[in-house]
Amino acid sequence: MRCKRNSGRFARRKPRRLHSTLRRNMRKSTLDILRCPKCSASLALETNETADDVETGTLRCKECAATYPLTGGVARFVPAENYAHNFGVQWNMFSKTQLDSHSGHPISENRFDQYTGWREADLADRLVLDAGCGAGRFAEVALKRGARVIAIDFSHAIDAARANLRDKGDIDFIQADINALPFAPNTFPLAYCLGVIQHTPDPAISFRKLADIVAPGGRLAVDVYPAGxxxxxxxxxxxxxxxxxxxxxxxxxxxxxxxxxxxxxxxxxxxxxxxxxxxxxxxxxxxxxxxxxxxxxxxxxxxxxxxxxxxAPAYDQPQSMAALRGWFEKSGFEDIVTFHKGFFVGRGIKPTGSRR
Structure with missing residues (x-):
């Protein structure tokens, strides 16, 4: 994908005013949208900390009593070692490489804008899911636009993202599996998954899981490696x-x-x-x-x-444009747009009457 040389525009753009309180750990109110990935029940937080944002504790399911650790300010719903381990190694070694704030060029910002089609007004003060955040290159863009970001990653890349972005805006970091998302259905007005789905065991299932947690009237944007x-x-x-x-x-x-x-x-x-x-x-x-x-x-x-x-990835599964569009159609999305821009890109809107 060719990037236009518009670093001047990037330099001139004034950053949005960030929320007055920057948090380093998980906010207690985030429990409202969290669910047990095993049984979908609500979770209770057990901690000795009294602050609104919590660094350590335990999340306990109110139904099945499953427990999940909260360590380093990150709620962790998956084992430390998993098939995405290589990405954890990768993003902790190259933790800042692809951040626009580090490179000095709007490479991530341009891709985010082109692939999602969202304007700054679409993101300001909206709840946004970054599914597979890596070291946080796209979450940084969403934060700059004033979004409240929930950043998830399957690997310990989540710790690199937290180190990079914890002082940059309203963001929570969660280590979780796209195929077992710890969220209530119909939660997110905006969700994106860039550079990720082809690295999961079954990309079609991963897409369906993401579609389920998009709110009615909400928007989803994904990309995949092109098959051909x-x-x-x-x-x-x-x-x-x-x-x-x-x-x-x-x-x-x-x-x-x-x-x-x-x-x-x-x-x-x-x-x-x-x-x-x-x-x-x-x-x-x-x-x-x-x-x-x-x-x-x-x-x-x-x-x-x-x-x-x-x-290094355990999975690398390119997809056809027809398959990508079919995922959106089967999940009932409307105003579907698919195009080829380096990757195959798809985006759509979940109908307001949908309660998948």
């Missing part, structure tokens, strides 16, 4: 049967060894007139040269990050 015959030339799909068997740590060590050799080759190949942009996909490293307005050091850092990102 051209993927046979994408060398990452040749090597993934091997690299996905490695631990995240071993995979990263291997990337560190190979990247310095292959990245310069990718740069040379990528500069071949007309064909270079396509031929570089035959080399198993990422190369964003000419795509993003980053300096050479940043280009290399982004490329190293996303090389690891393409080698």
């Amino acid at each position: 015959w051209k993927n046979i030339f994408f060398v990452k799909y040749w090597i993934r049967p091997l690299t996905r068997q490695l631990s995240a740590e071993r995979s990263y060590r291997l990337v560190e060894k190979i990247f310095p050799i292959l990245y310069p080759v990718s740069q040379v190949v990528g500069r071949i007139p007309r064909l270079g942009h396509y031929l570089r996909y035959l080399i198993p490293v990422v190369n964003y040269e000419g795509d993003y307005p980053l300096d050479p050091r940043q280009q290399r850092e982004w490329a190293l990050l996303d090389t690891f990102d393409m080698w």
Whole structure:
């Protein structure tokens, strides 16, 4: 996806006024929307802390008595080790790389705007779900627009997001599984899931779970890796049967060894007139040269990050445009828009009469 060079617009835009009280931990009132992911019952908070925002405690289901720890200001509904462990490793190593506030360019902001289609007025003072927040690149954008954000991630990337964003606005951090969301149905007026669904065991089920917690009249935006015959030339799909068997740590060590050799080759190949942009996909490293307005050091850092990102996930399941549109239709969404902008992107509105 090519990014326009409009960093000047990014620099001139005045930030929205943030809420007067910036919180570092989970707010007690967030319990109102939380539910037990096992039985969907309400939760009670057990803690010795008296402040409105809580760093440590236990969430106990009022029906099935299941318990979930609240540690480091994060409610945790999944085991520490899970199939997304590699993403936790990735986003804690590259915790600031893709934040616009760190790169100095509106790369995440542009993608957020293009993919969601939401205006600043749509986000101001609205409850927004960031499903699969990683280190918080898109949550940062939503916060800047004045949204109240609930950021979730399956992996311990949630801790990187908290470190990055806990002082930037009204946000709660929750470690949870998209396929077992700890929220009441019909909760969120706005929800987005960018760069995530293809990395879940069953993307169609993951979408359906997200659709259920969007409020009637609410909006959902998602993207997926494009499926198509051209993927046979994408060398990452040749090597993934091997690299996905490695631990995240071993995979990263291997990337560190190979990247310095292959990245310069990718740069040379990528500069071949007309064909270079396509031929570089035959080399198993990422190369964003000419795509993003980053300096050479940043280009290399982004490329190293996303090389690891393409080698290590347990799941990488591209989807067709028809499948993406079908998810929205089967969940009863209206005003559905699908398009190709780097990824396949879909968004729609849940009917006001829907109570899925």
